[in-house]
Amino acid sequence: MSxxxxxxxxxxxxxxxxxxxxxLRCFSTDHEPExxxxxxxxxxxQPHNDPIVTQALDLLQAPENSWDPAELNRLLFSNSPTTVxxxxxxxxxxxxxxxxxxxxxxxxxSHSPQKDAPAFLSHTFQSIVKLASREPGWEKALLxxxxxxxxxxxxxxxxxxxxLVSFFGRAGMVDEAVSVFDDIDRNAxxxxxxxxxxxxxxxYGRFESALKVLDEMLELHSRFxxxxxxxxxxxxxxxxxxQGDGGxxxxxxxxxxxxxLELGVFPDSIALLNIIKxxxxxGEIGRAWDLLLRVIQSGGPxxxxxxxxxxxxxxxxxxxxxxRELMIKMKEISIQPDVVTLGILINSLCxxxxxxxxxxxxxxxxxxxxxxxxxxxxxxxxxxxxDGLCKVGRLDEAAELLRKMTLQDGCMPNVITxxxxxDGxxxxxxxxxxxxxxxxxxxxxxxxxxxxxxxLVDGMCKFGRVNSAVEFLKEMKVRGLSPNVRTYTSLIKxxxxxxxxxxxxxLFQEISRSGCSPDSIAYYTLISGLxxxxxxxxxxxxxxxxKAAGFSLDAVCYNNLxxxxxxxxxxxxxxxxxxxxESSGVKPDAVTYNCWLSYNAKTGNLTTANKLMRLMIExxxxxxxxxxxxxxxxxxxxxxxxxxxxIFREMNSVSKIPPNTVIYNILIECLCRNDEVDSAxxxxxxxxxxxxxxxxxxxxxxxxxxxxxNCLKKAFEVMDRMHEHACKPDYVTMEILMEWLSAVGEVxxxxxxxxxxxxxxxxx
DNA sequence: TTAGGGTTAG
Numbered sequence: 001m002s003x004x005x006x007x008x009x010x011x012x013x014x015x016x017x018x019x020x021x022x023x024l025r026c027f028s029t030d031h032e033p034e035x036x037x038x039x040x041x042x043x044x045x046q047p048h049n050d051p052i053v054t055q056a057l058d059l060l061q062a063p064e065n066s067w068d069p070a071e072l073n074r075l076l077f078s079n080s081p082t083t084v085x086x087x088x089x090x091x092x093x094x095x096x097x098x099x100x101x102x103x104x105x106x107x108x109x110s111h112s113p114q115k116d117a118p119a120f121l122s123h124t125f126q127s128i129v130k131l132a133s134r135e136p137g138w139e140k141a142l143l144x145x146x147x148x149x150x151x152x153x154x155x156x157x158x159x160x161x162x163x164l165v166s167f168f169g170r171a172g173m174v175d176e177a178v179s180v181f182d183d184i185d186r187n188a189x190x191x192x193x194x195x196x197x198x199x200x201x202x203x204y205g206r207f208e209s210a211l212k213v214l215d216e217m218l219e220l221h222s223r224f225x226x227x228x229x230x231x232x233x234x235x236x237x238x239x240x241x242x243q244g245d246g247g248x249x250x251x252x253x254x255x256x257x258x259x260x261l262e263l264g265v266f267p268d269s270i271a272l273l274n275i276i277k278x279x280x281x282x283g284e285i286g287r288a289w290d291l292l293l294r295v296i297q298s299g300g301p302x303x304x305x306x307x308x309x310x311x312x313x314x315x316x317x318x319x320x321x322x323x324r325e326l327m328i329k330m331k332e333i334s335i336q337p338d339v340v341t342l343g344i345l346i347n348s349l350c351x352x353x354x355x356x357x358x359x360x361x362x363x364x365x366x367x368x369x370x371x372x373x374x375x376x377x378x379x380x381x382x383x384x385x386x387d388g389l390c391k392v393g394r395l396d397e398a399a400e401l402l403r404k405m406t407l408q409d410g411c412m413p414n415v416i417t418x419x420x421x422x423d424g425x426x427x428x429x430x431x432x433x434x435x436x437x438x439x440x441x442x443x444x445x446x447x448x449x450x451x452x453x454x455x456l457v458d459g460m461c462k463f464g465r466v467n468s469a470v471e472f473l474k475e476m477k478v479r480g481l482s483p484n485v486r487t488y489t490s491l492i493k494x495x496x497x498x499x500x501x502x503x504x505x506x507l508f509q510e511i512s513r514s515g516c517s518p519d520s521i522a523y524y525t526l527i528s529g530l531x532x533x534x535x536x537x538x539x540x541x542x543x544x545x546x547k548a549a550g551f552s553l554d555a556v557c558y559n560n561l562x563x564x565x566x567x568x569x570x571x572x573x574x575x576x577x578x579x580x581x582e583s584s585g586v587k588p589d590a591v592t593y594n595c596w597l598s599y600n601a602k603t604g605n606l607t608t609a610n611k612l613m614r615l616m617i618e619x620x621x622x623x624x625x626x627x628x629x630x631x632x633x634x635x636x637x638x639x640x641x642x643x644x645x646x647i648f649r650e651m652n653s654v655s656k657i658p659p660n661t662v663i664y665n666i667l668i669e670c671l672c673r674n675d676e677v678d679s680a681x682x683x684x685x686x687x688x689x690x691x692x693x694x695x696x697x698x699x700x701x702x703x704x705x706x707x708x709x710n711c712l713k714k715a716f717e718v719m720d721r722m723h724e725h726a727c728k729p730d731y732v733t734m735e736i737l738m739e740w741l742s743a744v745g746e747v748x749x750x751x752x753x754x755x756x757x758x759x760x761x762x763x764x
Numbered sequence: 765t766t767a768g769g770g771t772t773a774g
Contacts (some may be wrong), residue, residue: 343765
């Protein structure tokens with residue numbers, strides 16, 4: 001059931017007033033057909049030294065009505081000297097034009113005494129086909145000739161038939177080509193004909209017929225297996241097929257693939273690599289895996305490269321077991337993993353935050369000797385590890401690796417190495433260190449690029465230093481480093497966060513003026529900023545612009561809009577968004593449900609909120625910490641601490657979702673409001689035990705509760721704890737404490753607290 | 765095989 005319909009059914013509880021892929025494109029005829037094999041140059045271009053041919057052509061020089069039948073008869077049919085069929089082809093070609101050649105055919109047919117030996121006719125006809133194929137209007141002429149051969153019972157030579165197939169193919173007359181091919185006796189079909197015909201069928205999308213003919217070729221494998229033709233035709237056709245976006249016939253294709261392997265016909269290394277690449281790119285990793293294993297099992301030549309392609313895909317899907325399985329297979333059949341293979345392995349481990357495992361592999365390869373060959377990690381491997389370490393905040397180790405790689409020959413840190421580290425420092429709020437590295441890279445002769453600039457701009461923006469970011473960008477422009485759409489996106493987000501929508505919009509316009517064009521994420525960022533600020537009309541306009549620019553909204557963007565409308569109580573618009581989301585094929589996810597859940601919880605519709613929670617589970621979605629937080633918040637707003645605590649315990653024990661700071665804050669605030677300060681304090685202890693960091697909001701809630709119950713001593717302890725956790729008091733903290741402490745004559749304590757001193761120890 | 769930008773609850 002769709003979320004929209006579910007919401008519709010829940011509607012009375014919410015607000016009674018609201019009314020709620022084609023196949024074979026790659027072989028389509030749009031493709032320029034490959035030129036058919038050029039007909040062999042006719043004897044008219046070659047000297048014909050044969051006296052019979054020369055004499056016959058002399059006699060035929062005269063106009064047709066003046067031909068000397070007696071003399072021609074003597075020359076052609078008296079068998080003295082002996083005439084053979086090839087004489088007829090040469091003579092016909094020597095006539096130079098199909099019209100005249102047809103008259104000659106009439107002569108041969110009416111004068112030949114050998115009624116049971118039509119070879120003379122067949123050879124004459126073959127040359128007529130050749131002549132006609134070189135003349136204007138050949139398509140129609142060849143079709144007429146083909147019909148004539150049937151009417152006059154003239155058996156066609158394999159050369160004539162092949163020419164007809166080739167030229168019909170060239171003209172896109174596929175049915176005619178098929179009909180000619182069908183006329184040819186199986187045993188007479190040669191490699192050239194098969195290659196021509198199957199190639200044509202593939203080109204024109206007659207995939208089923210092509211596979212049938214390929215199958216027939218394989219049955220006749222004694223004649224073809226040794227040749228390169230099935231390999232050439234099939235593997236290149238398969239590749240072309242995979243380049244399109246159609247589907248279907250996979251089983252037949254794979255069946256032929258396997259048959260070829262069984263016959264010992266293997267794709268060459270480039271074809272195999274390309275096939276595997278294409279399959280992976282199409283998301284058919286299972287098929288790529290199966291086919292690669294088939295080649296391996298059949299003993300075909302497999303190098304590391306196609307294995308690497310599959311390893312990358314498996315890595316992206318975090319399928320480490322299958323990665324291992326493939327690497328074992330590689331080892332079994334002695335495919336030497338290369339530095340890329342190891343890079344992929346290390347990168348996959350790092351990307352899944354298994355940095356220690358990655359480091360272990362790294363240590364092993366540094367000391368690995370295989371047949372006297374020792375592995376030397378390259379810059380890519382170092383970069384993966386440095387990035388992995390930075391992403392988990394292990395910056396000292398990352399910096400140590402930078403020093404280590406600098407000492408290794410031929411493995412100098414590059415711009416990517418520095419960018420990874422700079423990003424690491426920026427994410428840890430160590431902007432100054434990031435800039436030190438920025439200076440260092442220039443000293444080392446490594447030129448920063450736009451990624452370096454974006455990383456620093458984003459780093460500064462995230463920590464509120466938007467103006468510095470703008471200044472830095474100006475400096476970089478002077479140095480020749482132009483911003484790109486990502487630079488603008490970081491700045492747009494920062495200006496949105498600073499509530500400076502005028503500047504954010506201005507920057508958005510500047511993207512196009514600077515020669516870039518906004519991408520979907522630039523639009524999403526602006527929409528998100530506007531939604532957060534509750535500027536829903538502006539957000540809707542930008543969404544309309546986004547669609548006009550040819551982009552579509554994704555789940556995140558829909559969720560932003562739905563959440564924004566819900567927060568503004570604009571339910572009608574929020575419903576419309578869900579409806580649009582589902583009708584455009586974007587599935588509502590946990591965040592979509594959370595938006596509705598939160599709206600209902602906040603507006604006191606707890607029954608509906610609970611129903612939504614059940615609904616999302618029914619839909620196979622997993623409630624998140626936000627879902628529980630919204631529900632807990634709803635009960636807290638009703639001062640139903642008991643129920644809120646029940647859900648809190650349930651999320652821990654049943655759902656195994658660890659609570660975060662926000663959840664604790666909601667509960668602590670509610671307990672304090674209800675004068676249950678002791679419970680609030682024990683909840684804070686629980687929070688510390690579980691390693692959840694309190695923030696200023698946590699302390700402010702506690703101070704409010706303590707003031708209400710006048711627990712001064714406890715307040716001093718909490719003040720010290722606030723320092724321990726490096727939480728900075730904000731204006732709310734100061735307001736509460738100032739009012740309270742000055743009223744009880746303890747302003748001195750507040751002074752010490754602000755100066756960073758302990759206050760509890762000296763309390764009587 | 766390596767680097768950078770956008771969601772939901774207090």
